[in-house]
């Protein structure tokens with residue numbers, strides 16, 4: 681069976697110099713409640729992944745965002761979450777709105793640099809947060825600190 685595509689965002693305070701990372705604590709379903717994740721969700725038929733991501737962030741957090749670069753994963757460019765789900769993840773910056781935990785989440789937290797791994801992420805997200813941390817550190821050492829601005 682082809683895995684379902686989930687799209688999500690590493691929302692940071694500033695795409696040009698990311699320090700704070702937004703983590704969202706799941707309220708549902710019971711099996712995932714209390715664990716932290718990247719806001720996002722499944723791509724609906726007829727949507728591009730980027731359209732789905734903008735919709736999910738509006739619905740879940742009440743924000744509109746600008747997208748940065750995609751954090752490519754080891755599984756054909758994506759991140760296998762389980763037998764059923766594969767995820768693609770983009771950096772994003774809030775352009776308008778909250779963010780607030782409107783649905784699915786009961787808490788949002790801006791994690792400071794150096795503390796991005798300090799909440800109990802969903803199991804499949806741990807290696808992604810590790811990669812994200814490395815990626816941002818590499819950028820910060822380079823001349824250009826931006827993690828992009830693509831739409």
Ligand SMILES: Nc1nc2c([nH]c(=O)n2[C@H]2C[C@H](O)[C@@H](COP(=O)(O)OP(=O)(O)OP(=O)(O)O)O2)c(=O)[nH]1
Pocket residue numbers: 686687688712716717718719720721722723761765767802804805
């Ligand atoms: N959004 C999101 N889902 C994740 C992450 N890590 C992870 O394992 N998942 C899993 C949890 C879910 O079993 C699955 C689908 O995500 P979802 O439940 O947010 O999708 P959705 O909002 O479209 O769901 P639904 O309520 O419409 O059914 O992906 C993550 O970082 N973000």
